[in-house]
Amino acid sequence: MSDQGSTHESRSTRLAELLDGRFESYLERVRALCRMPSVSGTGEGIREVADAVSGLIQEAGGSTEMIETPGHPVVLGEIAGPGGAAKLLRYGMYDVQPAEEPDWSAPPFAAEILDLPDVGPAVVGRGTANSKGSLASFFCALDLLRDTGGVPVSIGFMIEGEEELGSPHLPLVVKERAGELQADAGVDFDLCGDRSRGADLILGCKGLLSLELECRSGEWGGPARPLHSSEAAWIASPVWTLVHALATLVGPDETILVRELTDRAAPPTERDRTILRELAETFDPAAHLREAGAARFKLHGTSEEMLEALTFRPTANICGLRAGYTGPGGKTILPDTALAVLDVRLVPDLDPGQGAAAIADHLDRAGFGVVEVRQLESYPWSKADPDSAVADAMRASYARLGYRARPYPMAPWCAPFYVFDRILGLPWASGGLGYSNGAHGPDEFASVAGLKEHIRGVAEFLLAFAEETSARVPATETEARST
Numbered sequence: 001m002s003d004q005g006s007t008h009e010s011r012s013t014r015l016a017e018l019l020d021g022r023f024e025s026y027l028e029r030v031r032a033l034c035r036m037p038s039v040s041g042t043g044e045g046i047r048e049v050a051d052a053v054s055g056l057i058q059e060a061g062g063s064t065e066m067i068e069t070p071g072h073p074v075v076l077g078e079i080a081g082p083g084g085a086a087k088l089l090r091y092g093m094y095d096v097q098p099a100e101e102p103d104w105s106a107p108p109f110a111a112e113i114l115d116l117p118d119v120g121p122a123v124v125g126r127g128t129a130n131s132k133g134s135l136a137s138f139f140c141a142l143d144l145l146r147d148t149g150g151v152p153v154s155i156g157f158m159i160e161g162e163e164e165l166g167s168p169h170l171p172l173v174v175k176e177r178a179g180e181l182q183a184d185a186g187v188d189f190d191l192c193g194d195r196s197r198g199a200d201l202i203l204g205c206k207g208l209l210s211l212e213l214e215c216r217s218g219e220w221g222g223p224a225r226p227l228h229s230s231e232a233a234w235i236a237s238p239v240w241t242l243v244h245a246l247a248t249l250v251g252p253d254e255t256i257l258v259r260e261l262t263d264r265a266a267p268p269t270e271r272d273r274t275i276l277r278e279l280a281e282t283f284d285p286a287a288h289l290r291e292a293g294a295a296r297f298k299l300h301g302t303s304e305e306m307l308e309a310l311t312f313r314p315t316a317n318i319c320g321l322r323a324g325y326t327g328p329g330g331k332t333i334l335p336d337t338a339l340a341v342l343d344v345r346l347v348p349d350l351d352p353g354q355g356a357a358a359i360a361d362h363l364d365r366a367g368f369g370v371v372e373v374r375q376l377e378s379y380p381w382s383k384a385d386p387d388s389a390v391a392d393a394m395r396a397s398y399a400r401l402g403y404r405a406r407p408y409p410m411a412p413w414c415a416p417f418y419v420f421d422r423i424l425g426l427p428w429a430s431g432g433l434g435y436s437n438g439a440h441g442p443d444e445f446a447s448v449a450g451l452k453e454h455i456r457g458v459a460e461f462l463l464a465f466a467e468e469t470s471a472r473v474p475a476t477e478t479e480a481r482s483t
Contacts, residue, residue: 040095069169072161081154086469093163129436141458152466166377185390186420191434207346207381260358352378382418388427433457
């Protein structure tokens with residue numbers, strides 16, 4: 001074993017021992033942040049949690065600045081590393097979804113520890129999985145590193161409070177402060193390991209286009225107000241008009257019929273396909289169906305083909321429909337308006353504005369120009385270099401702790417990682433150990449054992465990133481950095 005390997009193994013052992021002794025206090029630190037409501041949709045607790053995040057950075061030895069926006073503030077900060085150290089820009093979010101579901105097993109902002117079936121002890125509460133559990137854990141990892149030789153890199157922070165609203169003000173902040181946000185790489189963390197000893201490595205994200213499609217009565221037809229349903233014999237229904245309009249977007253097999261969406265979609269590259277093959281080796285379709293609570297997939301094919309569809313096909317999903325009467329018993333009316341909420345998942349080379357225009361043009365050509373298309377929150381897609389130092393460091397940190405990377409060339413969900421590659425021009429990666437589930441729903445949780453593993457995984461990643469960047473930087477550049 002090399003001296004460097006021996007030194008790392010010794011430090012890793014010290015980290016694990018220190019974590020064992022401090023974990024109970026770290027767990028309380030995580031629970032404390034998760035107990036604070038920070039619902040971006042209503043504004044509840046937002047300012048208090050933004051201040052708390054700023055305080056965590058300062059307690060870790062950093063400086064912070066609260067950037068006000070027309071919405072919720074963005075917390076910027078920096079912790080200086082040793083001379084010549086590489087710099088990471090850590091993205092994060094301090095906001096959460098509402099927690100109004102009636103069927104929580106414990107109050108959603110109590111962060112109680114419950115013994116969950118097939119999971120064991122877990123912290124249950126809104127934000128534990130998505131993603132204040134991970135955010136609080138990051139500072140626990142920094143605490144471990146400070147007391148076992150020091151944090152080996154400089155860290156910038158870009159923590160927003162509007163991710164659940166589509167990050168509407170983050171891009172402007174990043175553009176205005178781009179000079180001070182420069183770094184060697186961007187990173188985000190999540191509790192995305194599992195009990196099979198696999199852990200996600202996110203190297204891209206689909207974009208998101210949220211739409212409202214509304215059909216109201218007007219000169220084209222329909223009632224000026226809800227009418228007795230007998231009038232349906234000779235007065236048009238805005239509800240049926242919207243239903244038929246929706247049916248032109250997606251076929252009976254749920255294949256997208258809007259040609260502009262499918263024609264613009266770029267296929268995976270050969271490098272993407274290599275990564276998909278690696279991902280397919282770890283994919284268990286039956287396990288995914290169990291976790292999703294679904295009986296079957298609507299697609300057929302090999303694991304690689306299924307994963308390609310998941311990650312590189314655009315989707316058009318109806319999130320909700322609202323029209324007329326849906327209460328108990330019958331109420332025979334002809335409604336005067338109908339509304340559908342859609343989300344479209346976007347892939348390279350399809351951006352939100354193009355997607356909204358494609359759907360509006362398609363409906364107009366199909367004879368449904370009376371349906372109004374309104375664009376809501378959106379995210380552009382993003383794509384990272386799979387061979388960057390930050391991606392390799394994530395893989396290395398997984399391997400050191402006995403995990404296998406599950407690399408996604410494009411994650412099927414979305415996050416504002418486009419600010420890294422499209423605005424700042426930075427390589428980036430996202431990942432993390434641990435286990436959580438139930439985000440956006442009742443009984444959202446992060447397992448206690450998973451939180452402990454996550455803290456250790458973050459510490460190992462920061463060590464691996466320092467080593468990886470040092471190995472890639474020429475000696476002359478390292479000397480210039482240190483001066």
